[in-house]
Amino acid sequence: MSDHPAPPTLDDVARAAGVSTATVSRCLNDPKMVSAPTRERVDSAIKTLGYTPNFAARFMAVQRTFTVGAIIPTMENAIFARGLQAFQEELHHHGYTLLVSSSAYQAEAEEEQVRALVARGADGLLLIGYDRDQALYDYLQRQRVPVLAAWSFDPDAAIPSIGFDNRSAMRALTTQVLGMGHTRVAMISAHSAENDRARMRIEGARIAMEQNGLSADDLYVVEVSYDINEGAEAFKTLMTGPNRPSLVLCGNDVLAVGAMRGAAELGLSVPDDVSITGFDDIELAQVVTPALTTVHVPHRQMGRLAAQQLVDMIENKTDGAGKELESHVVMRGSVAEPRS
Amino acid sequence: MSDHPAPPTLDDVARAAGVSTATVSRCLNDPKMVSAPTRERVDSAIKTLGYTPNFAARFMAVQRTFTVGAIIPTMENAIFARGLQAFQEELHHHGYTLLVSSSAYQAEAEEEQVRALVARGADGLLLIGYDRDQALYDYLQRQRVPVLAAWSFDPDAAIPSIGFDNRSAMRALTTQVLGMGHTRVAMISAHSAENDRARMRIEGARIAMEQNGLSADDLYVVEVSYDINEGAEAFKTLMTGPNRPSLVLCGNDVLAVGAMRGAAELGLSVPDDVSITGFDDIELAQVVTPALTTVHVPHRQMGRLAAQQLVDMIENKTDGAGKELESHVVMRGSVAEPRS
């Protein structure tokens, strides 16, 4: 009815301004190539027509999208939020746009998302951790898409990574808490099968056990999904079963907060009846009562560096060296000496 | 060095399989049009080449992406997470992919994202609330992109919306808590200027004040950003100022949790010294101690319905009627009668 039957194209703008499409294109991408008067005519045509360049068409023409994709395991909690935020801010500085999707901690879903992002022309990809099928790495390599892993660091992995040493971080935390005298300890972890971070954290806890005169086998580990409710349930099972622990290490803050809720539901006091620790130091950790003893991870720094590194990989075709960041233990109210 | 210098294209596959590109394309999009033997040859060529169709090229050819975009104010907390999750699950059922981006509660950022999503060929858009520049709506209309608003419901808005009545929800909550006898009440709200949800919640609280024999002007409102720390600071200012309230209504759960942290920092007990309420009923609300009295919002239902509606708008070019959902007050430990 009204104006145009379809959204305006470069061609429409060109016609309206009485110039060629090339001129309009230049106006958009490199204005100084165009004389002032024509530029004005073109600009006003663009404005009155409400023209937005078609991204796909531009992509086809230049084979670059200035877009990077990130696939995170979940958006449901804040674990990746802060880091991702910093990642995207830094990308923005470099003129890139971020596309995010989540895999729900499932390998096939992740693979699907990777393909979707590649098909959409992502210039580079950020993945979490490095545990995944070799075939996926092969695919990515064939597609010439640079990939960077974050939230984990492993100099020997197939792809460069920016992150911290989950194993030694968990070891440090465990050692410190064991120092208070705990001997009956359990751990609530995420499923470790395809999750290097979960696996490393368990290992770290085990190592700490041994270094503190306990047996690694005495660490009873139960694996659940990263979810507050599952954390609460697992905790309750743990505490109502035989050989009740005095210390429950949790794979991350979300599980730990779940455990704390579980404790409340059982009428147990934290830390008097049982000590609980988390991992990540997300906002949640400081909001619960008592506040959570956890491992503080440099989320923002990690996101920022990841963006820098990835952009570098994209633009200079370098392979990127990866970088290990420091994490540190934060002692708060959720741990205490065990009851005698 | 290795295989191909560049990622394989349809053409490469066609050549490898000894057929035309048309056949390969049909193999991908409508396999039953192709005879079994050729299909096998094509499929194996695709596999050995590691071919992924180029999304942009397909988009150009068919002018449809089966992608919808959603722009939410923030990913930093869980406010939109659950609803968005349901939204994307439902979209998936209908064969659509979701692209998410966040505006950081800033109008220009949102506009930028809208354009980016449109440029990327989103078939439809989900926005939060309906408060935005008319020019943006005009633009969207010219681009022929269906838009749906969520988290708010207003039958008279420029675009169809799926959500609840923020005003009456807040009125119900406030009325219920005022019934306990509070007379000195304050509210910590998000900035209401370009946020209809915040504005309606304030209005709802005011209406409840009047209906309960208080003056709407007596509701002291302080506006901050949706952020735990800001909530804590605002709360502390409120409580250390003159005319200290016995009830602090918060615009959402995040602010309320911030307020609770503020109370802890001041050494005030909730709800004995002061009652606090939230809005949204995100996970956080049940994790803090005491648990938060708040308004429960049907996040998942809203997300699901929004997806259905939007798909319908896209596929049938209907205008969509919108739908109002019910919310309800959840009384928990964070409120009590005021001290006498």
Added chain:
DNA sequence: CGGCAGTATGTAAGCGCTTGCATTTTCAAT
């Protein structure tokens, strides 16, 4: 005043895919 930079603009060839239409193949019925 011819000619030559230099600047501004236009022309047209793709980028990788889909799809209407034309062409070839297949195969059952004569």
Added chain:
DNA sequence: ATTGAAAATGCAAGCGCTTACATACTGCCG
């Protein structure tokens, strides 16, 4: 065998943009 309808495949245009190259204008120098 012959034929024709149906099934399978190929051809080629075109989706909206960029960009190398060609062309058309400026002045300005000799």
